[in-house]
Amino acid sequence: MRTMALQPNHLVPYGILLFICFISSVISTNHGCNKMDHDSLRSSFDMLSRLNWSSSDCCHWEGITCDEDGRVTSLLLPSKGIQGGISPSLGNLTHLSHLNLSQNQLSGPLGTGLFSSLSHLEVLDLSYNQLSGELASIPSIYIRVVDLSSNLFNGTTPSSFLKHASNLSSLNVSNNLISGQIPSTICLSSSLVKILDFSKNEFNGMIPLGLGNCSKLEVFRAGFNSLSGTLPSDLYNALTIQEISLPSNKLFGSISDNIVNLTNLTILEIYFNQLSGTLPSHIGKLSKLKLMLLHFNNLQGFLPPSLMSCTNLVELNLGFNRLEGNLSALDFSKLGQLAKLDFASNHFTGVLPISLYSCKSLGALRLSSNDLEGQIQPEILSLESLSFLSLSWNRLTNVTGAMKILMGFKSLGVIIISRNFLGEELPDGDANTGSVFKNLRVFGIADCQLTGQIPRWLSNLKKLEALDLSSNRLTGSIPGWLGNLPSLFFISLNNNSFSGELPKELSRLQALQSQKAAPHGHGYFELPIYTQRTNASITVLQYNYLSNLPRAIYLRNNSLSGRIPIEIGHLQLLHEFDLSVNNLVGDIPNQMSNLINLERLDLSRNHLSGGIPASLSNLHFLASFSVAYNNLQGQIPSGTQIQGFNATAFEGNPGLCGSPLPNHCQQANGSSITKNTEDGHDNGHEIQWLHFSVAFGFIIGFWGVCGPLVLSRSLRFAYFQFLSSVKSRFFG
Structure with a gap:
């Protein structure tokens, strides 16, 4: 049989055929997305109409990326308003490597088997949702980044959580409700870990050993938990670490001298703990340190001179410790980057250090509650960026000279120089001199026993x-x-000797009349402001924002006379009003019921007469109330929250009657209006009211740390006792 040789004229059609077959093969491998992936996405987000998912090919949908086989590899849908739970159907996206559903409104638990089939997952970001339940295991060996922060996850961290995560570099589970101990095996599973963030949870126990195995660790955060014990010894072996953040725990013991091995450290935050001992003598070797925040501990002893070699420091806060020594002996001149310095409430002596005025970047300075003496020197004006100054509770003198110098500042927004200049006269000065304080927002010069009058330049x-x-x-x-x-x-203006009538012009305060004229100072304080309040106990409140200060007028313990002006009812934004211990007369004006935001009202120890207006029951936010020791008469308004206050709020008014006082009221014919029980309370229609108190910011403890403030889990509070009876004043 003969075979026909392939003729040259047959080569071209055959080559074209091969090319067509190749193209067809390519086209066939680049078809639309995999049907199972398509259906899984649809079932997971079928209620999400706002996304551009109208085409039939899911590989062209918003937030979706596919590989060459049409398998979904990336699902990136942050901040899309997605609600509801995470569908188990996502587990069918078996080629998924990147999943980001952060900053949505997802809720509910993660399914137990959700991640079991996602063996290629590299990046998981479900942060800033409302997901709850216990953490699910992530078996992927490729996982590099896990961010589950700012959710509602609870329970403990299972040992299998990241057991096989040999490529893990970043783990963030902050701002949840996770309890138990911090897992100790993460660095054993992966030597690539750079970031560990366990902050703002409910972790307890000691910080586990094992951090020294994290040879690449750069950031370790576990603040705002209930961790106890000492700093783990192998923490000082993590030579690459740049940030140690452990505030608001129960850590104790000293900071080891070995910390100087961490030469890459830039942030050291261990405030609100119970650390003791002295600062390491060679701490100046931490030349890259920018933030050192060790306030509210039990540190003691002298500051090591080497601290002044930390020339990159931007913020140094050692306040509320037991440190001592002559502050003026330290040389601050090398700290050219320093923007915030807080040494409040220690035992430093000496005069204000002249070398400090070389820190040209200094914007906030607090040296309050020490034992400094001398005068404020003109050299302080070289701090041209200074906007926050607190020198209260020292032994400074010459208030006239101090005010004259401070008026040379153009940038000062906060001046607190209380508890100095004892017995001196507050200078009045030229009325126009106040114009140089054009940016002053807070001025405190309390508890100085100053004489004189309110200076006109304040106007x-x-x-x-x-x-x-x-x-x-x-x-x-x-x-x-x-x-x-x-x-x-x-x-x-508490505890002075002001006389005359309460000026009705106070009712013109725009910032207390309407939200439109509300204070513009909503910014963050460079350093917190502390105020002290005395009621049943003495507490100190910390305010980080000026707008969080209570809208208040305090005039307790003066010699004011006359009537309460009816115009006071215009101050509808007023939260706290104290006129106690004065010589006020006349009725309680009905117009006070217009103060609908009032939380505290104290009219006690005056000479007020008439009855308690029933209209005061409209003050629905009233949590503290007293009209004790006046000349009031008649029945305490019944069936209102006014009756919910303790009898001490009404005592010292023989003419008052009715619950909660034991004396009952008499009708004109002598018959009883109400019948008293054996304990002196009305057994009729008495209403029990729940009392609540409102506090802005968080309550600060002098040496100990308490739990989180109700308003925010990120804020912590503690109790703080002082031997003083001064009410509602700034002290630092």
């Missing part, structure tokens, strides 16, 4: 929002021009 401070002149010996009348300061919403 020019159009940005002033908080004024504290309490616990002095100031005399004269309260000037009506205070009511013309458009931003003023906090006034404390």
Whole structure:
């Protein structure tokens, strides 16, 4: 049989045929997305109409990336308003490597088998949702990044959580409700870990050993938990670490001298703990350190001179410890980057260090509650960026010179110099001199026993929002021009010798009248402001934001006379009003019921007469109330929250009757209006009211740390006792 040779004219058609077959093969491998992946996505997000998922090919959908076989590899849908739970159907996306559903409104638990089939998963980000339940195991050996922060996950961390994560570099489970101990095997599973964030949870026990195995660890955060014990010894072996953040725990013991091995350290935050001992003598070897926040501990001893070699420091806070020594002996001149310095509440002595004025970047300085002496020197004006200054509770002198110098600042927004200049006279000065304080928002010079009157130059401070002149010996009348300061919403004039009538001009305070004129100072304080309040106990409140200060007028313990002006009812944003221990007369005006945001009202120890207006029951937020020791008469308004206060709120008024007082009221014909029980309470229609108290910021403890404030899990509070009876004043 003959075979025909392939002729040249047959080569071209045959080549074309091969090319066509190749193209067809390519086309056939680049078809639309895999049907199972398509159906899984549809069933997972079928209610999400806002996404551009109209085409039949899911590989062209918003947030979707496919491989060459049409398998979904990336699902990236952050901030899309997705609600509901995470569908188990996502587990069918077996080629998925990147999953980001962060900043949505997802809720409910993660299915137990959700991640079991996602063996190629590399990046998982479900942060800022409302997911709950216990953490599910992630078996993928490829997983590099896990971010489950800011959810509602609870329970303990299972040992299998990241057991096979040999490529893990970043783990963030912060801001959840996870309890138990911090897992100790993460660095054993992966030597590539750079970031570990366990902060703002409910972890307890000791920080486990094992961090030294994290040869690449750069960030370790576990603040705002209930961790106890000492700092783990192998932490000082993590030579690559740049940040150690462990605030608000129960850690104790000293900071080892071995910390100087961590030469890459830039952030050291271990405030609100119980650390003791002295600072390492060679801490200056940490030349890259930018933030050292060790306030609210039990550190003691002298500051090592080498600390001044940390030339990259931006913020240094050693406040509320037991440190000592002559502060003026330290050389701050090398700290050219320093922006915040807080040494409050220690035992430092000496004068204000001249070398400190070489820190040209310094914007916030607090040296309050020490034993410094001398005078404020003109050299302080070289701190041209200074906006926050607190030198209260020292032994400074020459208030006239101090005010003259401080008026040379253009940038100062906060000045607190209370508990100094004892017995001196507060300078009045030229009324126009206040114009140099054009940015002053907070001024506190309380508890100095100063004489004189409220200085006229304050009338020019159009940005002033908080004024504290309490616990002095100031005399004269309260000037009506205070009511013309458009931003003023906090006034404390307690414990002075002011006389005359309560000026009705105070009712013109714009910042207490309407939200439109509310204070503009909503910014974050460079350093927190502390105020002290005395009621049944003495507490100290910390405020990080000026807008969180209570809208308040405190005039307790003066010699004010006359009637309460009815115009006071215009201050509808007022939260706290204290007129106690004065000589006020007349009725309680009905117009006070217009103060609908009032939380504290104290009219006790005056000479008020008439009855308690029933309209005060409209003050639905009232949590503290007293009219004790006046000349009030008649029945306490019944069936209202006013009756829910303790009898001590009404005592000292023989003419008052009715619950909660034991004496019953009599009708005109002598018959009883109400019948008393054996304990003196009305057994009729008495209503039990739940009392609550509102506190802004968080309550600070002097040496110990308590739990989280109700308003935010990220804030912590503690109790703080002082031997003082001063009420509502700034002290630092």
